[in-house]
Amino acid sequence: MSTNQLIGKVAVVTGASKGIGAAIAKDLAAAGASVVVNYASSRDGADRVVAEITGAGGRAVAVQADLSKPDQVASLFAATKREFGRVDILVNNAGIYEWAPLEQITPESFHRQFDLNVLGLILAVKEASPLFPEEGGSVINISSTVSTARFPGGTVYTATKGAVDAVTRVLAAELGPRKIRVNSVNPGMVDTEGAQSAGFIGSDMQKGIEAITPLGRIGKPEDISGITVFLAGPESSWITGESFFISGGMR
Numbered sequence: 001m002s003t004n005q006l007i008g009k010v011a012v013v014t015g016a017s018k019g020i021g022a023a024i025a026k027d028l029a030a031a032g033a034s035v036v037v038n039y040a041s042s043r044d045g046a047d048r049v050v051a052e053i054t055g056a057g058g059r060a061v062a063v064q065a066d067l068s069k070p071d072q073v074a075s076l077f078a079a080t081k082r083e084f085g086r087v088d089i090l091v092n093n094a095g096i097y098e099w100a101p102l103e104q105i106t107p108e109s110f111h112r113q114f115d116l117n118v119l120g121l122i123l124a125v126k127e128a129s130p131l132f133p134e135e136g137g138s139v140i141n142i143s144s145t146v147s148t149a150r151f152p153g154g155t156v157y158t159a160t161k162g163a164v165d166a167v168t169r170v171l172a173a174e175l176g177p178r179k180i181r182v183n184s185v186n187p188g189m190v191d192t193e194g195a196q197s198a199g200f201i202g203s204d205m206q207k208g209i210e211a212i213t214p215l216g217r218i219g220k221p222e223d224i225s226g227i228t229v230f231l232a233g234p235e236s237s238w239i240t241g242e243s244f245f246i247s248g249g250m251r
């Protein structure tokens with residue numbers, strides 16, 4: 001992959017204060033993009049990501065916005081417009097996962113996950129849409145391998161990511177005439193702060209997943225950022241509406 005392929009581009013990465021989003025923000029900046037590092041509550045984490053990017057000679061700003069709240073989705077893109085004037089790359093990464101058996105599912109847990117993982121994502125594309133230039137751009141939705149899997153306990157979370165894959169296909173068709181490409185990246189289990197606090201890391205679930213993973217290990221955030229930079233840049237210019245399963249071969 002050629003370096004500096006994103007010079008002059010503006011990228012918004014939602015949920016970039018830690019985990020997969022932080023790795024994506026840093027790698028997009030390393031490829032030359034100016035990056036909006038969105039976070040909900042982890043100001044320190046977002047500031048650390050920005051400091052790392054600017055320390056390496058890149059351009060980034062941290063912008064707080066809870067993307068499960070429609071007015072805050074709008075304020076994220078108003079801030080982006082003020083700071084950089086446009087959006088070329090949108091990475092919809094902010095997401096939550098709550099694993100629960102059927103009997104523990106509540107309307108509240110359903111809405112918490114759908115309000116961010118699906119509604120927040122759709123509204124982010126809607127708000128970003130007028131900021132894409134005439135030459136188009138790239139939207140990358142961070143979905144999950146669970147969107148096509150059958151793991152017990154994942155009913156609501158799996159439903160959100162199945163919706164993300166479906167939305168990816170439809171928006172690719174709808175925004176294609178404007179040369180805005182829309183793809184999803186579907187990671188397998190990745191060692192992040194979120195996966196650690198959910199109790200996945202070191203669990204029997206991790207061991208079970210590694211046992212059915214051809215490459216025999218779970219992922220690191222950096223395993224997900226490379227393909228995201230590729231999908232953001234010119235080398236993927238004829239790819240849209242696709243879902244890329246990045247999971248060491250686990251399906």
Ligand code: NAP
Binds near residue numbers: 045
């Ligand atoms: P993480 O470590 O928990 O980090 C989540 C990020 O999203 C943080 O920056 C967090 O910001 C932000 N966020 C949370 N709620 C938000 C909200 N309401 N508005 C804006 N930002 C919000 O998560 P991760 O494991 O890196 O997961 C990132 C994405 O990858 C998610 O969409 C997840 O579903 C997907 N994924 C993860 C895995 C995995 O195994 N880790 C596997 C497949 C897919 P604050 O810290 O400020 O709250």
